[in-house]
Amino acid sequence: MDFTFCQLLTFRKKVLEYTSYESLETIIDGDNFVLLFAADNKHVLFLEVPQLIELRELLLSVFKQKTLY
Numbered sequence: 001m002d003f004t005f006c007q008l009l010t011f012r013k014k015v016l017e018y019t020s021y022e023s024l025e026t027i028i029d030g031d032n033f034v035l036l037f038a039a040d041n042k043h044v045l046f047l048e049v050p051q052l053i054e055l056r057e058l059l060l061s062v063f064k065q066k067t068l069y
Contacts, residue, residue, distance in 0.1 A: 001043050011038050012059045019056040
């Protein structure tokens with residue numbers, strides 16, 4: 001998928017919202033998956049909880065600052 005920077009920020013925000021403790025609890029109590037729309041709704045992702053958490057970690061690592069010494 002190709003993202004503009006703004007789309008990537010929006011996507012990250014959605015993923016972070018879905019992976020909050022309360023949201024994960026709701027997802028697990030329900031269907032145990034999420035449909036996540038990305039890149040201005042051009043793509044849809046079917047993610048189960050472990051995949052969602054893995055995606056969160058990937059996105060956080062992309063935006064993590066690296067300290068240069």
